[in-house]
Every structure is written in C-alpha cells, then in structure tokens.
Amino acid sequence: MAAIASQQADRSPVERHSAVSEMPDELRADVRMLGELLGRVIAEDGGPDLLADVERLRKAVIAARRREISVDEVASMVAEWPIDRCVQIARAFTCYFHLVNLAEEHFRIRILRSRDTGEATLPESLAQAVSALKHDLRPDELARLIAELEFRPVLTAHPTEARRRAVVTAIQRISVQLAEYNAPDRGAYEREEAHRRLLEEIDLLWRTAQLRHTKLDPLDEVRTAMSAFDETLFRTVPRIYRSLDTALAEGSGTREPQAKAFIRYGSWIGGDRDGNPNVTARVTREAVLIQAEHVLTALENAATRIGRTLTASSLYGTPSKELRDALAGAVDDHPELAAELGKRSPREPHRQWLLFVAARIAATRRRDLDLAYRSPDDLLRDLRLCQASLVATGAARQAYGEIQHLIWQVETFGFHLAELEVRQHSQVHAQALEEIRAGTPSERTEEVLATIRMIAWIQERFGVRACSRYVVSFTRSADDIAAVYELAEHALGPRTPVLDVVPLFESGEDLANSADVLSGMLRLPAVQKRLAANGRRLEVMLGYSDSAKELGPAAATLKLYDAQAELAAWALSNDVRLTLFHGRGGALGRGGGPANRAVLAQAPGSVAGRFKVTEQGEVIFARYGHPAIALRHIEQVTNAVLLASTPSVEARTGEAASRFRLLAERVASASEQAYRSLTEASGFPEWFGLVSPLEEIGSLRLGSRPARRGLGAPRSLDDLRAIPWVFAWAQTRVNLPGWYGLGSGLLAVAGEAGAGQEPGPGLEELRQAYREWPLFASLLDNAEMSLAKTDRQIAARYLALGGRQDFADQVLAEYDLTRKLVLAVTGHSRLLESRRVLSLAVQLRDPYVDALSHLQLRALSALRAEDTLSDEERERLETLLLLSVNGVAAGLQNTG
Template sequence: MAAIASQQAERSPVERHSAVSEMPDELRADVRMLGELLGRVIAEDGGPDLLADVERLRKAVIAARRRERSIDDVAAMVAEWPIDRSVQIARAFTCYFHLVNLAEEHYRIRILRSRDTGEATLPESLAQAVGELKHDLGDDGLARLIADLSFRPVLTAHPTEARRRAVATAIQRISAQLAEYNGPDRGAHERDEAHRRLLEEIDLLWRTAQLRHTKLDPLDEVRTAMAAFDETLFRTVPRIYRSLDAALAEGTGRREPLAKAFIRYGSWIGGDRDGNPNVTARVTREAVLIQAEHVLTALENATTRIGRTLTVWNDDSPPSKELREALTAAADDHPELVAELAKRSPHEAHRQWLLFVAAKIAATRRRDLDLAYRSPADLLKDLRLCQSSLVEAGATRQAYGEVQHLIWQVETFGFHLAELEVRQHSQVHAAALREVRDGATSERTEEVLATLRMIAWIQERFGVEACPRYVVSFTRSADDIAAVYELAEHALGSRAPTIDVVPLFESGEDLANSADVLTGMLRLPAVRKRLESNGRRLEVMLGYSDSAKELGPAAATLKLYDAQAELAAWAKANDVRLTLFHGRGGALGRGGGPANRAVLAQAPGSVAGRFKVTEQGEVIFARYGHPAIALRHIEQVTNAVLLASTASVESRTAEAAARYRLLAERVASASERAYRALTEAPGFPEWFGLVSPLEEIGSLRLGSRPARRGLGAPRSLDDLRAIPWVFAWAQTRVNLPGWYGLGSGLLAATAPAASEAGSAAPEALEPGPGLDELRRAYGEWPLFASLMDNAEMSLAKTDRQIAARYLALGGRQDFADQVLAEYDLTRKLVLAVTGHSRLLESRRVLSRAVQLRDPYVDALSHLQLRALTALRAEDPLSEGERDRLETLLLLSVNGVAAGLQNTG
C-alpha cells in the first residue's frame, strides 16, 4: 500500500474537473505519508504479495471508475482470492479509511485556525450573529433574546459508531503523533521521532482487531460517551461563553459577563429503555454515578489548578470581609485541613479558599458527608464568594477570567454532567397500568415501577436537574402521558419524582394529531401543576427517523415542518413556552445533515431562542472529538438559533412557505406515493433482507440495543428500527432512505402529465414549466433548500453500478429496476433544480472528500459482495466457510462505514 495515496495524482478526463484534483498540498502530504506508512506495515506483516494484491485491487477500482475496466473484471479478480486473503485486504482498506479520516480532520482544524485571524468576523460565528442582531433588534432586543437562549444537545447510544473503542483509541494516538510531526516548531530529531512513533502506532492499528468479540452493554456505551466530555466538552463550553461575551460588548474578562451559561447537555445513554431490555433501573443508576464521577473529577482538577495559580497577595489584594469570615468558619469546622492550606499558602486567602473548595468537591466525589457539598448551588455560592472578593480587591481580571470559566462549567454540568432522560414505549406503560390496577404485576411492570423509584433516588442525590424528563415513545393521546404520572404515584405516592413527561410524535398520523394531544395534556392535573411551577414551559419531541422510514424523505420533511408550525401556533394560543426536541439521526435518511442549516429551516416561531436535538453515534465524535471542531460546531448552531429566532428571518421563512405551499404539497404527495409503492409492496421486506447485509449487521455488536422489534426476519418496515434500515442501505451503496421518492415528487411538480404516465425512461422525461418555480423555491425557502441539498449529498454517496449488483441478489428484477429508475430520475431532477452540472458542485470540500473515498469504498463493496453472494447462495457451506465469509462481510461493513463516514 505504499502507493495507496497516489490516486489523486492519477487523473483522467472524467476527473479533470473533479474536486479530487484540487486536494490541498498539506492534506495531500498527510494522506500520502500515512498511506505509505500503512503500506510498510502491511508488507512487513503480510509480505510483499499482500501489498501487491491490495495495489491490484486499488488500481482496478480506479480503472473501473474511469470506465477503462469493467466492473465485472474487478468482481472476477476478487473472486479468485482465498477468503483469508480477502479478509486481509479488507483490513487494509479499512485501516486506510481511518487514516484518511484522521488526515482530513487535522486539515479541517488547520483551516479553522488559519481563518481565525481576528481581522474579520467569521461567517456563522457568534460574533457574526450578534453583529446582525444588534443592527436588527437593538441592544434591548438582543439582551432579551440572549436571556432566553438555550441549546440542549442530547447524547444517545444508538449504534451508529462502527469502530471498536480500542480502534478509536489507537486512532487518537496516531492523531497525537501526527500533530507532533506537523508541529511548526519541531526540530529534525523531534520530527524523526514523531515519524517513528507514527509507524509504531499504525502498526498497532493494523494488528488491532477491527471487530468486537463481545456485545456492548449500556454501561460500556456510557463510558464511551464520557471520552467526549473528558477530552473536549468540559474545556470547550467556557470558551463558547467567552466568545459570546466578547461579541456582546468590549472588556470581557474585566467586567461581569453578559453571556450566561446557555448550554445544557442531556443523555439517553443508560436511560433509553424503549426496545432495549438491557437498560434497567440498576443501569440507569450506574449511568448517573459514572457521569457524576467524571464531572466531579473534572471540577476538582480545574478548581485545584486555578487555586494553585491564584497567588493573589493579601496586602495588595485584600480578601473581603465575607471571604475572611468564610475561612474562619471553615477553620472551625475543619481545622487540620484549613491549617494545612494556610501553611502552604500564607497571606493568600483567595488561594486558600479555592483549594478548600477543591477539597470539598473531592469530598463530594468520595461521599464524605462531613465535608461534601449538598448541591451545585452551594458550590456556586462559594465560587461567587471568591469572585466578588476579587472584584472588591480590584483584581477584576482574576475574578472574571478562569474563576468565571469555572462558574460557567458548574452552571452547565452541575454534579451530574448531563441531564439523564428516560424513554419508554407508550404500550409498555399502558400494559403496566392495567396490571397495577388489577393488582397482579409482571416482571416488566415491576421494572417500570423500579425505574420511577430510581428517578426519585437520582433526584434526591443529585437534584431534579439530574433526571428531569420522561419521554414517551409513540404518544397517541394524553392518556399516554397521564399513565406515567399515575404509575409514578403508584410507585412512590407523595414522594413521586418531579418529572416532565414528554410526548414523542413519530408517525405521520401522530405528527398530524400532535396539537390535539397537547390540548388534552392541558386538562391533566399533573401537567397543569408542572406548568404552574416551571413558568409554563412544555417540551415536545419530534421523531425524524421513523417518520422518514414511513413516508420517505420528502413527505416526512413537510409533515415535520407542518407539525412544528402547528405546535408553535398552539403554544402561542395557550401561553406556553414550547421547546421542540428534534430526534434527528446522524445519517441523512434519519433527519441528519448540517445542524445549523437544519435550524434555519425550522418553521417560524418554533425555535424562539431554544433548540434541543439528539447527537447520535458517530456524530458525537465527529462533532465533539476535537476542541476546535466542537467549538466551531456549537458556534454554528448557536448562530443559527439566534438568527432563526428573529422576526425578520421568521417573516421571510413564513412568506416563502406560504408562496410555495402548494408546490411542496405536490412534491410531498407524489413522493410519498412512489415511496410507499416500493416499501409496502408484497415481498419487499424479504427482498431488502436479501440484497443488504441487514441480518449480519446484528453480528457487528454495534450497541446494546436490538436491531429490530420482536424476533425473526422483519415482516414489514414496522418491525425494523430506523438505524439498521439506513445502515444497511448505506452498505449497498444505494442510500435509498435519503432520496427515494423525491424524483417522482419533483416530476409531479414540473411535469404532471409525465408523472402520471409513469412509464417513460428518466432520460426521456423533460422537466416541465414547474421547474422555474422549483428553482425559486430552492433559492428562497430554507426548508426546501435543505431537502434538496441533503438529497444531493445522499445521491453523491450512491454508486449506481455497484448498487445494481447488490439489488440483483434479491431475485426481484422488478424491485431492482424500480429503485434504479427512481435514482436516475431523482439525480436528473435534483441537478435541474439546483442548477448544478454535477452532484455537490457547490460544496467543494465535501465533494473532494466523497470522490477521494469512492474508489476505496468500491474495493470494500466488491469484497462485501463476494461474501454476501456466497452467503445468499443455495449451495451448502461448511461451518468454517460460513464463519470466514461472515468475518469478511463484517470487516467490509466496518470499512464501508468508515469510508462513507455515516452508518445509521
């Protein structure tokens, strides 16, 4: 694989204008170096013949993309190799993708840093948003918007991270060595050592098993998510607040901050039990304890670090009367501890106090009740005591610098790190309530009651904020909400926990009925009581994944938009401060895509300064794996939340939505008909299982949650969860959930007669007079632009030739032809509407990334097809043959996921 990175130098007429040929020199150098090191490792371990076979396949798939070699030739070459050799080759390409992804991440970080020169306002930054809003709203209007600003990312454990934790850790070590190697101040000897360490770590990556041998349990998933907090989030959050504070007014760091702590992280990891019997009350308890251990450790370390550096001399900056009295009281209660601090830090009262605070945080973590804090509020009181004393002493930079960062961290994370949310299916509650009323309770019902008791325990230990919400999947009526409150009273009586029961609307019918359900909720005494106590705040969750799986991407997008608009109007009419919780997946087929564009596409009035969204699977590490990337992501989302909440933006969006409403309905209606005609056809679920590695994906041990509801092969899409549905289609290179039906919808809007005929080949169909209106909608309506851009991205990751080979495995040519015809139609009309000559023409960086990966993903797809074809064949296989083929299949699944950079 010494030449594995040389594709970008091998251009053809097809690639002459490709983004691949525009790869920046820095990125090209990193990709080439990492590829060469991987090639050395492969040759050392597997011999030059293995490296030669990898190169043969690499060159063959590149030639096939250039139409210089047939795809059948590539398949025949792959079929000649023994299975064990194919497994080694799959490992090689998978490792290569991990390294390419790493190189691109490093390049992105360099670009972010190079743009931040301070000479101009970065687009989509907090400074840019504040600048616009000051002009539009004035200082008072901006202050009101900032006061209500809220961003709530919720981490979920949906199994969309295909890498083992050991592999992810190996990649992190390679990342650290690459940063060392590229450091601008490194000498020759330092670079040589970093190069040697890179080779060592890549060798270890090659030797590390790519596949998990044991299934993850929920607590493994909790611990995995903690890495994002430990390495990124705890340090990044105060930088966000500082950035906002600097944008709001001059003098940040020398005055009381104008920016509040507006971010609150949530988590479903260890709390989401819908369809996951592995999440129990005990698991939920352990999840909170793990979170608390991490955040208290981080707070203790930060407070100790700041305290040790706060060498403020009493004679120059005397402590306030209140701080002196607090130290005296502390000495009375804990004489030995305070005496030791005074001995180590004489005449440095502020330093003594912060180190005493650090000791109290440590005691809180150890559960030493004599010294521990009872609540985060008590800790904040002590930190503000130090801050106000520093201000009184004239040390304002010390007061509003690192001490303020610590205050922001406590306000954001508390002692619980993330608000753990419980989710369960409405049918489970209905069954439990029947049993409770009848008096004979099953094991499942006892677990529901135990969960509610555990929520009460968590709140008593860490405060209500640690576990404040209970989400009800498939909410159909207000009775589904009332059931949770009644069960809580049965479990604990007057000691029932303080919870907001959140309805989750997922199907098209449920989305349409959502406002009626909320009206019914207002009649519930428990809901009225919560609204009276929380400032009439109500939360509603919208499910993107299941609605898209049911309706198709275009119809689901409009249905969700309509639900948002109706709910926003309902909230205004009922004097309710509504927060919409967007259950978006990482993949485009599950509502994914750039988060800031998604915010700006929301219905007018539905944001109002508040945005809550799930962050799932590989998205967590893509967005929060590095501080620079996390900072940029949060700034972009917050920028969009602020701008989307203004009257001017809401007005423009409302006008565009009204102008193109009938057009959107034509697109959505025709697209849904086309989508349902395929997915609801007799035999479709069985066919899908044959053409994709759906069954085998369960063997990847991606997460603790089962891939489907119930046992056996899925009889309908209702049996299948949205994640494996999207994951499996990505593996086939079809990406059907991200675009299917849109072409039929666009055709209905441009040429209704041709749409109704439905028999002409896509190339024979010419867009009609409606095309100009679609183009205007794309330019003026953010929702429609987001739909088209996301579909374009999904189409760009589709490969028609390879997809056709997968689709042929099902023995239903009618289904295969239907899918490919819709692909051709959708691709043609998406390009016509966007005005692009090729997919992703206007998104140079993304286009380059996709085209760089495509040939190597092709290689893994051919290896996967070989395994899948043999496993689907009628010829009997020995147990050993089946095991080796399944290993090859699963390795290729892992590699394709790394190459496409999205799974489910």
C-alpha cells in the same frame, strides 16, 4: 499502501482536473505519508504479495470508475482470491480509510485555526450572529433573547458507531503523533521520533481486531461517551461562553459577563429503555454515578489548578469581609485542613479559599458528607464569593478570567454532567397499568416502577436537574402521558419525583394529531401543576427517523415542518413556552445533515431561542472528538438558533412557506405515493433482507440495543428500527432513505415535456422555492449529498441479489429521475457542484469504497446463494462481510 498514497498525491496529466489534483498540499502530504507507513506495515506483516494484491484491486476499481474496464471484471478478479486473502485486503482498505479520515480531520482543524485571524468576523460564528442581531433588534430585545438562549444536545447510544473502542483509541494515539509530526516548532529529532511513533501506532492499528467479539452493555456505552466529555466538552464550553461575551460587549474578562451558561447536555445513554431490555433501574443508577464521577473529578482538577495559580497577596489588596468570615468559618469547621492551607499559602486568602473549595469538591466525589457540598448551588455561592472579593480588591481580571470559566462549567454541568433522560414505549406503560389494576404485575411492570423510584433517588442525590424528563415513545393521546403520572403514584404514592413527561410523535398520523394531544395534556392535573411550577414550559419531541422510514424523506420533511408550525401556533395561543426536541439521526435518511442549516429551516416561532437535538452514535465523535471542531459546531448551531429567532428571519421563512405551500403539498403527496408503492409492496421486506447485509449487521455488536422489534426476520418495515434500515441501504451504495420518492415528487410539480420525461413548465417554480425557502433548499441539498454517495453500477449488483428485477428496476428508475430533477432544480451540472470540499471528499473515497463493496458482494453473494456451506466456510464469509461493512462505514463516514 504506498502506491495508494502515491496515487492520491501525484498530479498526472490524466488527473490534472480530477478531485485528486485539487487536494490541498498539506492534506496531500499527510495522506501520502500515512499511506506509505501503512503500506510498510502491511508488507512487513503480510508480505509484498499482499500489498501487490491490494494494489491490483486499487487500480482495477479506478479503471472501472473511468469506464476502462467493467465492474464485472473487478468482480471476477475478487472472486479468484481465497476468502482469507479477501479478509486481509478488506482490513487494508479499512485501515486506510481510518487514516484518511484522520488526515482530513487534521486538515479541517488547520483550516479552522487559519480562518480565526481576528481580522474579520468568521461566517456562522457567534460574533457574526451578534453583529447581525445588533442591527435587527433593539438592545432590550437582544438582551432578552440572550437571556432566554438554550442549546440542549442530547447524547444517545443508538448503535451507529461501527468502530470498536480499541480502534477509536488507536486512531486517537495516531492523531497525537500526527500533530506532533506537523507541529511547526519541532526540531529534527522530535520530528523523527514522531515519525517513528506514527509507524509504531499504525502497526498497532493494523494488528487490532476491527470487529467486536463481545456485545456492548449499556454501561460500556456510558463510559465510551465520557471520553467526549473528558477530552473536549468540559474545556470547550467556557470558550463558547467567552466568545459570546466578547461579541456582546467590550472588556470581556474585566467585567461581569453578559453571556450566561446556555448549554445543557442531556443523555439517553443508560436511560433509554424503549426496546432495550438491557437498560434497567440499576443501569440507570450506575450511569448517573459514572457521569458524576467524571464531572466532579474535572471540577476538582480545575479548582485545584486555578487555586494554585491564584497567588494574589493580601499585601496588595484586602479581601472582602465576607471572604475573611468564610475562611474563619472553615477554620472552625475544619481546623486541620484550614491550617494546612494557611501554612502552604500565607497571606494568599483567595488561593486558600479556592483550594478549600477544591477539597470540598473532592469530598463530594468521595461522599465525605462532613465536608461535601450538598448541591452545585452551594459551590457556585463559594466561587462567587471569591469572585466578588477579587473585584473588591481591584483584581477584576482574576475575578472574571479562569474563575468565571469554572463558574460557567458548574452552571453547565452541575454535579451530574448531563441530564439523564428516561424513554419508554407507551404500550409498555399501558400494559403495566392493566397488570397493576388486575393485581398481577409482571417482571417488566416491576421494572417500570423501579425506574420511577430510581428517578426519585437520583433527584434526591443530585437534584431535579439530573433526571426529570420522561419521554414516551409513540404517544397517541393524552392518556399516554397520564399513564406515567399514574404509574409514579403506584411506585411512590404521594412522594412522586418531579416529572416532565415528554410526548414523542413519530408517525405521520401522530405528527398530524400532535396539537390535539397537547390540548388534552393541558387538561391533566399533573401537567397543570408542572406548568404552574416551571413558568409554563412544555417540551415535545419530534421523531425524524421513523417518520422518514414510514413516509419517505421528502414527505417526512414537509410533514415535520407542518407539525412544527402548528405546534408553535398552539403554544402561542395557549401561553406555553414550547421547546421542540428534534430526534435527528446522523444519516440523511434520519434527519441528519448540517445542524445549523436545519435550524434556519425551522418553522417561524418554533425556535424562539431554544434548540434541543439528539447527537447520535458516530456523530458524537465526529462533532465532539476534537476541541476545535466541537467549538466550531456549537458556534454554528448557536449562530443559527439566534438568527432563526429574529423577526426578520421568521418573516422571510414564513412568507416563503406560505407562498410555496401548494407546491410542497404536491411534492409531499407524490413522493409519499412513490415511496409507499415500493416499501409496502408484497415481498419487499424479504427482498430488502436479501439484497443488503441487514441480517449480518446485528453481528457487528454495535450497541446494547436490539436491531429490531421482536424476533426473527422483519415481516414489515414496522418490525425494523430506523438505524439498521438506513445502515443497510448505505452498505448497498443505494442510500435509498435519503432520496427515494423525491424525484417523483418533483416531477409532479415540474411536469413532463415529452417522452423523455424532461422537466416541464413547473421547473421554474421549483427553482424559485429552492432559492427562497430554506426548508426546501435543505431538503434538496441533503438529497443531493445522498445521491452523491450512491453508486448506480455497484448498487445494481446488490439489487440483483434479491431475485426481484421489478423491485430493482423500480429503485434504479427512481434514482435516475431524482438525480436528473435535483440537478435541474438546483441548476448544478453535477452533484455537489457548489460544495467543493464535500465533493472532493466523496470523489476521493469512491474508488476505495468500491473496493470494499466488491469484497462485500463476494461474501454476500456466497452467503445468499449457498445452502450447503460448512460452518467454517460460513464463518469465514461472515467475517469478510462484517469487515467490509466496517470499512464501507469508515469510507462513507456514515452508518445510521
């Protein structure tokens, strides 16, 4: 695809002011080189004619973007190719997007590193937050906020990662070689060898099947998530703590740290059984064992590495009596091991001790009970023993350097890595109790009881921190919480495990009733017992995906805000330390968007130094695929959590929310009415299935979880899960879940100034809300991003497939209205005007996403129109469709 790369790189007069001409030189060079290499690979494998056809389509979609030809002409060209040729072209554009995404990631990493000069405080960093806090809070208030700080990212296996694991690893290998090629200290031979290896790896990416041939099982998903831990999380966490400690006071690394370990990872992977019959008690057990294997291996390697370098001699500092006594105890209990360590490290007591600690961690992993640690607390005790001894000898830098990093890692990950959370639907519990009381438990009910027994086993093996949270989907009353505690008694009698049952409120009605449900929970003896034991801590989960699918993006956002405000007030009046668990998806239609901005937009009092959120699907690898990006993401979120918890920010947010309350209600009401008028109309679910690749998305085998509740085509939105709902709309280039109804909501406030529906007298009030209320600004900015990824011309072609022009006209009219009013309120002359980098990325991708959309439309139209397709023809068309779905997902960098 050398021609594609050339188009990206060259600055012709026509393109001088285009997005292409604005591409930074370093990024342009990488895109050009990777595109040229891919072009060579395609020509070598498929011949020059294949590359020429790819180039024809590339030029055609660019010409259509410039209005030089019509999209109908592009469609006619695509229709002339045999399906097999279309498949090859779809592969080419998909591989190209993988490489462009990689080039952009490397450019982002270079930018992050270039900004970190140490000469100025980086915006949205921990240093910037602490500097602001020192001006806003008294020292004791700052110390209390730091002590209470919590960030809990929860990894989920929701099926939104469209790439095969083999494709992901191929891209990672290309990434390594690209870094080698661009390294400034490489000689000519090393650079040439990296270039050769790049070509080799790109060739392998081209030859790797993009589509999964077998469905993932839950343990595959667990193992996939472990790559983020192995490559990034374990090493990044201590860097975050060190950054905070440095910001808090001088001398970090030579004194006892002021920063505590505030990050706690959770996971639903292998624990979330709501609607996923593949997640069983056995799977949950295996999931936690896989996690333990990875974290214990990482801790063992870290302790061994640090121990081998800790060569401080007793000739220059006598170890503490406590350490000498501990070493003597090791000789008594494990004479052979202690003798070997003493022989290898004479007069190096701290080295001996840390290598002994490493041996004990290894024994813990092997289940050698004679030598193993019983708990992470025992390991921490031994590490702090070594640390204190080093301080006593005057070696403070050794005590508070790498050993402190290891302490932070143990405090963060324990022996279980991430708390495995269980989730199940409230109706499953209700039915299980009915069956138990009737004496006729079904296989599913037995599985519910087995799950609770498995939680008890995990707690016995790894401690309560490893698994105690039990999330109840569609919680409607306190009875749904009581059911879990009753089931635990049926499962284990008086030996029930420690359970923190978490209500999940998802629908608009449930969000409105959430505080009443919590009041009912406080009357449950089991909940009272837990509150007494845990310092009156209570967790509540808010579901962004299903609420947005039910109400539309604008009404859901505002209803969620109201629920947060009410729950925060309820917690204050009931002396409860409330943690809100935000069930956000990756896509804008499921609560996605910049996480730090979302935190700053929360209701006053709802953060209070604590933030818990789901990290789903492709978001896991986007945020945690590289240490530099992970570090920046965690810093930005933590910065926002700290700032959102201060009285001044809470006061400003609360005052703005109060002032624009009536405006918000009018926007929410009108937007919800517009949204429901479409989605609840007779025939809409069937129409949606025709205009989108909804049915075919299930064939991508994205995850172990079924795409819908129940069997057969969806009869209503309730039958459809939020992820395929968002994913399918993204494929149509409509992106409806991210903006639909907002235009009608804004119009209800702005008013009309004539037949053209121009904004009326309420526009200035909307502009004022956008400037002063973070929630409203976030809502419009996210909608603007979603609108920018929408293409009206191509969207219209998809919408026409359903045979309901009334629905198509309704969607496009709302798009036009929303786009016009969002620009009017934000004051922008074009979408994403104030977000140059994102605007550039979208504009660069648009033509090539168009190419894949035309290929997809070719397949989708044939599948929808022909009832007489042979099995072979249908299979080839479905292959093309799924390849294009995969490519569009890569191009938009977004699935569900």
